[in-house]
Amino acid sequence: MKLQFLSGDSITAIKANLNELRTKFGGGNEWISDFFDGKSPFKDTKYEIEDFQLDMSQKDPFLTEYENVRRVYTRLKFLPDSQASDERVWAGLCMGPFYDYVKYRWKIDETSSAATIEQHFFFGYGARRSLTRNALSRLWWIGRLTYDNEREYELTKFVCENADNIMHILERNTSNNPDIVKAFISAIIDAKNTGKQIDTNDIGELSKYLNLLGGTYILDCLPSSVIYDKIYKKAIEI
């Protein structure tokens, strides 16, 4: 299938009317073409992609996160970062082929607020935070920031064990540098492998510690091994 996007003006028109349109998200997406007077607001990109489905088999939708990160990132890895941060691409997928998935994953029905719909179907926050809140871009960016050529999806699996991990690890400014993120996660995994108990609160503390380090050091100038060592040491200490 051709990867499609939703035009910027169509996104603007839907967002401007979300308070009135929100109840329509309880059903299928046929209303979209009605809203645009029978014209499709979807447009083709130049990319041809293999048709694929997302996993919606679990009662707790979060349990599908890891599998769906793999499915989305593996198939859309070719997107450059600038296109992968373009609301039009993700809104196109959320309002088009993966409309039912967004509803399933974020439990959206006719009672959902306009703000909830906006943040999961579109970009509802600032540019960076929206990437991990939009239902589809979230899956791609978790893959982008945690996939490692050597360890493949090992770091991804760890991050997807708990929704708080995603917030603590991927929604901080330092997470914009995959080398820092990978060093951080690798250190925690290795500390855990020594038998050390590390829960999500500890990961929150370690994230704060990384932030603190970022106040004194320019982390991007430090070798990954130095960041790894500092986090590993702290993880063993706490």
Next chain:
Amino acid sequence: MEIRYKLYPYPVLSSNSDDYIDSIFDSAVEVVREGYNIKISFVSELTNPELEALIKEGKAAFVYHLECAQTGYRTAIRTASTDKLVSISEDKVCGRLQICPFIVACADIPDYVNSCFNEDYRGYKFQIEAGCVMAVGKQVNCDIDKERNDLVSAKSIFVVTKNADTTATDMEVDIGQNKITIKLPEKDHAHFKSMSKVPEVQQNLNALIIIPALIYALSEVNSKTADERYTSYSTYSWYKSIKKAMKKRFQKDIETDDLLPNEVVLYAQRLIKSPLSAALEYLALGCPTSDEGDDDE
């Protein structure tokens, strides 16, 4: 990364602090597009003998930290030279690119002292670790626009859509998105759509719909402080386009200049080439079609 004034556990050279005397660290950054790349030139000025020596010895370096909040692109460019030119692919950035200049320790510097320390620090030695910030320059923000078409075109900054609230009877304007959104009641929107492709009525539509929306947008901007204007609107396309057009055509900076209430009305008209006269003339002549005009000739 945003450079904020903060305290370090050791002296840091910065225009925001007096940790050092008789010393300067300042950088000029220029960003230009070249094909599908973005070229950035950095020129730094450093006046401090000890820091200069540390850079020469490779124990410290000029570091330019680049970060694009929208794409998540983040990198640090390290150099020992006061001049540096880099080229990055435009695929990596979109929207605002933050550039922060620093001098950073590249190796551990035990017992660091500097003859230009403020006298409060005289006699103290500091343990500086690799990666520590030693000087902070002024942050530069660049807006990288991917749109290659003319953003100053007034039409491109508006979206006219129908109001999904079927009980609505009036036009509504929203400036909280990338484009100024004008919501019309369903019936009015249908009329608008049917006329929007008719060249003869464009000036009337502009006078009726676009000018009030523009007056609203300019009034809202005008009611804010310069800082609020920057934080609230500077990432929106409509704001960038109006800012550019106002500067180019009227030498007014809407980010810093305040407009008088009557100027808001005036500039809203002039930005879209004052359509009122043509609109009234069209009505006064009984709404002639272009066919009728051709016949007259």
